Amino acid sequence: MASKSSASPVFLISVILALVGNNDGGEITVYWGQNGGEGSLANTCASENYNIVNLAFLYVFGNGQTPELNLAGHCDPSSGNCTGLSSDINSCQARGVKVMLSIGGSSGRYNLSSAEDANQVATYLWNNFLGGQSSSRSLGDAVLDGIDFDIEGGTNQHWDDLARYLSEYSSSEKKVYLAAAPQCPYPDAWLGGALQTGLFDYVWVQFYNNAPCEYNSGNIANLQDAWNQWTSSTAGKIFLGLPASTAAANSGFIPVSNLTSKVLLAINGSANYGGVMLWSKYYDDQTGYSSSIKEYVRG
Numbered sequence: 001m002a003s004k005s006s007a008s009p010v011f012l013i014s015v016i017l018a019l020v021g022n023n024d025g026g027e028i029t030v031y032w033g034q035n036g037g038e039g040s041l042a043n044t045c046a047s048e049n050y051n052i053v054n055l056a057f058l059y060v061f062g063n064g065q066t067p068e069l070n071l072a073g074h075c076d077p078s079s080g081n082c083t084g085l086s087s088d089i090n091s092c093q094a095r096g097v098k099v100m101l102s103i104g105g106s107s108g109r110y111n112l113s114s115a116e117d118a119n120q121v122a123t124y125l126w127n128n129f130l131g132g133q134s135s136s137r138s139l140g141d142a143v144l145d146g147i148d149f150d151i152e153g154g155t156n157q158h159w160d161d162l163a164r165y166l167s168e169y170s171s172s173e174k175k176v177y178l179a180a181a182p183q184c185p186y187p188d189a190w191l192g193g194a195l196q197t198g199l200f201d202y203v204w205v206q207f208y209n210n211a212p213c214e215y216n217s218g219n220i221a222n223l224q225d226a227w228n229q230w231t232s233s234t235a236g237k238i239f240l241g242l243p244a245s246t247a248a249a250n251s252g253f254i255p256v257s258n259l260t261s262k263v264l265l266a267i268n269g270s271a272n273y274g275g276v277m278l279w280s281k282y283y284d285d286q287t288g289y290s291s292s293i294k295e296y297v298r299g
């Protein structure tokens, strides 16, 4: 694991605040961007099924590489075609839906070579997607709510530095939200060090493609153990990350009735329960999963 062997005071205070905090019901967050057939961003937000949308992915960055955004069939970033998403982003935010940029993904090319590299990536993200300015903003003038770290490759170094540099851009005027999408085995191989900073507002743990911590054959013990570990040792709101259909992942899909009658009851009493994350809007369209679970998730 990266760097730290003991938790910082800031981290411990964040955990204590999370543990004593009220559970005001859950939210649903979804990934949008990797399938052109999943409807527009504006319609995604207008469905009222989601509280937070992650735009997936900025899949090339770091190590001096020119960053590259990929939004599949939705638009072509290199020709400036994605700037039209600004009005969608603004309409989402006007409805109270947060829109985050997800960096990484399972098939990206990224890693951070040093703290200075992390600083440069933070500056790039600020100028191109957050409150800063650049002549090459891929998504136009809209100011995103924050950055989601979906780190599943490269190295485990300097993600803590990136989180610190990004958090320094938060102001009383506009907060820069930080999210992370670790795998369910605790601690996460890629993001474990970054999560120890206690700087993340949302942690959507991927309880799929990870057999040792999934719900399986009606047995909740493995999922429950992992959930308890995540919620007792990580700051921020913790989400149950799930595939929205059997086709969305190799394993880990939970039928609606099992989720609403068993799994949610076992996790939604945690003080830092955040809700459910779904991969992805496309698969959710196929099954109607979020429509079926939302009243249970929100409690």
Ligand SMILES: *[C@@H]1O[C@H](CO)[C@@H](O)[C@H](O)[C@H]1NC(C)=O
Residues within 6 Å of the ligand: 074, 075, 076, 081, 082, 083, 084, 085
């Ligand atoms: C990208 O260009 C195509 C073709 O002109 C258009 O249909 C589409 O709406 C554009 N996308 C965005 C996000 O502006």
Ligand SMILES: *[C@@H]1O[C@H](CO)[C@@H](O)[C@H](O)[C@H]1NC(C)=O
Residues within 6 Å of the ligand: 062, 063, 065, 109, 110, 111, 153, 154, 155
């Ligand atoms: C880090 O990124 C650079 C640039 O893409 C690449 O050449 C290098 O192999 C990567 N290192 C690791 C460990 O992934």
Ligand SMILES: *[C@@H]1O[C@H](CO)[C@@H](O)[C@H](O)[C@H]1NC(C)=O
Residues within 6 Å of the ligand: 215, 216, 217, 218, 219, 253, 254, 255, 258
């Ligand atoms: C859902 O619940 C049924 C009935 O308890 C059980 O047979 C089935 O294995 C469960 N599904 C999963 C994916 O665990």
Ligand SMILES: *[C@@H]1O[C@H](CO)[C@@H](O)[C@H](O)[C@H]1NC(C)=O
Residues within 6 Å of the ligand: 023, 025, 026, 259, 260, 261, 264, 265, 268, 269, 296, 297, 298, 299
């Ligand atoms: C917990 O989940 C159950 C079952 O899905 C739901 O009925 C209840 O309202 C939820 N409670 C909270 C506090 O979210």
